[in-house]
Amino acid sequence: xxxxxxxxxxxxxxxxxxxxxxxxxxxxxxxxxxxxxxxxxxxxxxxxxxxxxxxxxxxxxxxxxxxxxxxxxxxxxxxxxxxxxxxxxxxxxxxxxxxxxxxxxxxxxxxxxxxx
Amino acid sequence: xxxxxxxxxxxxxxxxxxxxxxxxxxxxxxxxxxxxxxxxxxxxxxxxxxxxxxxxxxxxxxxxxxxxxxxxxxxxxxxxxxxxxxxxxxxxxxxxxxxxxxxxxxxxxxxx
Numbered sequence: 633x634x635x636x637x638x639x640x641x642x643x644x645x646x647x648x649x650x651x652x653x654x655x656x657x658x659x660x661x662x663x664x665x666x667x668x669x670x671x672x673x674x675x676x677x678x679x680x681x682x683x684x685x686x687x688x689x690x691x692x693x694x695x696x697x698x699x700x701x702x703x704x705x706x707x708x709x710x711x712x713x714x715x716x717x718x719x720x721x722x723x724x725x726x727x728x729x730x731x732x733x734x735x736x737x738x739x740x741x742x743x744x745x746x747x748x
Numbered sequence: 749x750x751x752x753x754x755x756x757x758x759x760x761x762x763x764x765x766x767x768x769x770x771x772x773x774x775x776x777x778x779x780x781x782x783x784x785x786x787x788x789x790x791x792x793x794x795x796x797x798x799x800x801x802x803x804x805x806x807x808x809x810x811x812x813x814x815x816x817x818x819x820x821x822x823x824x825x826x827x828x829x830x831x832x833x834x835x836x837x838x839x840x841x842x843x844x845x846x847x848x849x850x851x852x853x854x855x856x857x858x859x860x
Contacts, residue, residue: 665847737794738790740791
């Protein structure tokens with residue numbers, strides 16, 4: 633099993649460009665989420681999904697878009713990149729079989745994004 | 749609203765010394781508390797959660813509802829414990845999925 637796979641690992645964008653960070657999991661997990669990690673800020677939730685076709689906003693959703701057409705994939709789209717979106721992005725998934733499992737997260741390796 | 753506070757950005761100890769990474773939370777209901785760890789060049793991973801009441805790699809954490817704390821402890825630190833540690837909280841899942849809120853993290857450095 634590959635677990636949670638994120639691509640690309642590194643990306644440099646210019647302000648105003650758009651791009652998609654890919655996330656795929658092969659564990660048949662119901663729940664998937666995107667976090668950004670910034671120095672001194674910890675991990676902040678951008679968007680999450682509790683199943684195919686269902687997404688919701690997290691703490692810092694502005695400037696990002698998500699969709700969940702399949703259980704396996706949860707791409708994160710930056711609509712018009714800004715320097716404030718320079719960060720490390722983590723995708724995570726978890727099984728949803730009750731209270732104790734929903735937040736036992738399996739993380740991807742991260743995608744480091746720089747916006748110039 | 750749920751909030752997690754990790755008051756120390758950096759904790760530096762010598763090998764063999766006791767370690768306590770502090771975590772305080774704010775939540776009005778029955779929370780679930782977790783510790784996640786990120787070793788250098790490795791993925792974030794779950795270290796332990798309060799409902800399991802287990803010791804992982806010598807670390808333990810007890811949920812103290814009176815003090816709203818979930819401090820992570822280890823009696824004798826090892827150099828391989830050096831990592832970034834995140835405390836995290838989720839709310840009651842009984843009314844539907846409750847997302848995970850992370851603290852800002854504490855970097856633990858264990859020197860020889």
